[in-house]
Amino acid sequence: MYLHGRNVLKEVLALPRASIKTIKIRRVLFTDQQNVDPELKTLMHQTKSKGLRVETASQRVLINLSREKKNQGVLVELREFPYAELNLISNLPSDRPSIVVMLDSVQDPHNLGAIARTSVAAGADALVITSRASAQVTPAVVKVSSGLIFRIPVIRVVNLVRAMETLKDWGYWIYGSSTQGEHYIRVPYAERSALVMGNESEGLRRLVREKCDALLTIPMADGVDSINVSAATAVLLFNLREKLTGDDRP
Amino acid sequence: MYLHGRNVLKEVLALPRASIKTIKIRRVLFTDQQNVDPELKTLMHQTKSKGLRVETASQRVLINLSREKKNQGVLVELREFPYAELNLISNLPSDRPSIVVMLDSVQDPHNLGAIARTSVAAGADALVITSRASAQVTPAVVKVSSGLIFRIPVIRVVNLVRAMETLKDWGYWIYGSSTQGEHYIRVPYAERSALVMGNESEGLRRLVREKCDALLTIPMADGVDSINVSAATAVLLFNLREKLTGDDRP
Incomplete structure (x- = not known):
């Protein structure tokens, strides 16, 4: 499951570390143009510092995976949504x-x-x-x-x-x-x-x-x-x- | 402006006659298959009895005009939305x-x-x-x-x-x-x-x-x-x- 957009990533990063673990994030995918965008660069650093796997790809790949043009240069890939008991x-x-x-x-x-x-x-x-x-x-x-x-x-x-x-x-x-x-x-x-x-x-x-x-x-x-x-x-x-x-x- | 669906038409028909006039309805368009559908037949009678112009067309025409497949066999055409002062x-x-x-x-x-x-x-x-x-x-x-x-x-x-x-x-x-x-x-x-x-x-x-x-x-x-x-x-x-x-x- 691919989630797109900066707000979603910011929400995820704001969670306690234990909660982040339960979400089972496979990777966070950034556009390879993040160098021209200071906010995206900051988000990438924060994502890494939370121990999450970071990868980059072209905007074309991001659109293909998320089926969303307005993905703001970020996808979060989850294994599945973490339903609770x-x-x-x-x-x-x-x-x-x-x-x-x-x-x-x-x-x-x-x-x-x-x-x-x-x-x-x-x-x-x-x-x-x-x-x-x-x-x-x-x-x-x-x-x-x-x-x-x-x-x-x-x-x-x-x-x-x-x-x-x-x-x-x-x-x-x-x-x-x-x-x-x-x-x-x-x-x-x-x-x-x-x-x-x-x-x-x-x-x-x-x-x-x-x-x-x-x-x-x-x-x-x-x-x-x-x-x-x-x-x-x-x-x-x-x-x-x-x-x-x-x-x-x- | 084409509005589709039976609820919209029912809401319009439920209005006082003076309010219906302010909406400036050009016509109400029914699918030409309304004979097989008792509710649609009833709605058509009610629409006529309110003095509104009724026309029929093929489902294909209805889809083309409303760009909506699930139009429930009814379109209401308005000149424009009747904004108030x-x-x-x-x-x-x-x-x-x-x-x-x-x-x-x-x-x-x-x-x-x-x-x-x-x-x-x-x-x-x-x-x-x-x-x-x-x-x-x-x-x-x-x-x-x-x-x-x-x-x-x-x-x-x-x-x-x-x-x-x-x-x-x-x-x-x-x-x-x-x-x-x-x-x-x-x-x-x-x-x-x-x-x-x-x-x-x-x-x-x-x-x-x-x-x-x-x-x-x-x-x-x-x-x-x-x-x-x-x-x-x-x-x-x-x-x-x-x-x-x-x-x-x-």
Whole structure:
């Protein structure tokens, strides 16, 4: 998998050394014209100093590998995207609030990338996606997330309902976004909260909806029943963050 | 301008007759295979009964005109997108709260479409964009908005700072989204509020920022200073809606 662009590389280089290791970077490929570009030269030095393998190639090769003309002279080659295991959630510290975001069949890569970025910004601890009928983490998703997707464990599960049951065993309360729930403003969140967002047109699947402890609704103007799923995730997640960690905390 | 897809047509047909007139629809073009498709047949009847001009053509012609294979057998041809005039805002009823969304050089059509949809859902009264260095309303934008962009007046101005001054004269308070503002939760909104969102990478331009009555910030996790502009708009706009019209109203 080839990721392109300087922001992605900068995000990778800003991670702790242990996290960089989990990403399994095969190599970082720079355009052979980096000498005329001071920023690229600096990035190349930083990449080397992190112990990553650096190679150079012509801009033509970079375009061929990334299929992207605007690659800014940098490709990061990964073996594969480093999905995390569900168990990670059971090991989160219990002395502070914890937020997990779960996606039930979100299909648009743009939405997955934006939700990953929002989740990191709202301080969520993990993002759970399903392995079937869902957007997976591709270079386009990494790009939309501005590279921030590397700052949150992305967990891929076969069966979302079973993952919800497991989270309940670990003390999580599960809130599903739905058009027929309670006003989200009125919902008190648990210290361990998971927020489940549904597919772009169908919303939550029935079994997923039934497994939720509570359903939340964002009330809207007359005649409108939904907004973009990444916008809805942002509204709910920042309200959750505010209630769990902010000034409004009881 | 050709718009494709059944949702867009359904949104148009759901509008009041006077609004349909302002859209200046040249014709609605159906695939000549609509007889095998009951929904399309129904849509064709509804379109005719609204007094719109209906024509049929082969799927090949539809693809050529819309450059979109997945056009669902329907194109709506507009003369041009019906931008509204700024004066419209001065005529909004003064006995209820009013919200205006202003975009300072938002460039991604995906963001403009999502912001239009969110603005309608949050009950905003108008959306102001700039005519230069900004995404304009294209078929892609209409599509991302799920056709909802027709339910809000979109006003195009040459000079955003001057438009802000005019809104101030009409009694609006102007809130700008910025990384260096007040926590948005703590800001009390005026009954007439305008929210200004900045460009995807640069944020608000200096003159625009200086013209704001207050700057708002969404506090984020360490090391993250921004989320996607359409996600940020959703967070701020639904908080504004909640404060002006919701249960939290003082």
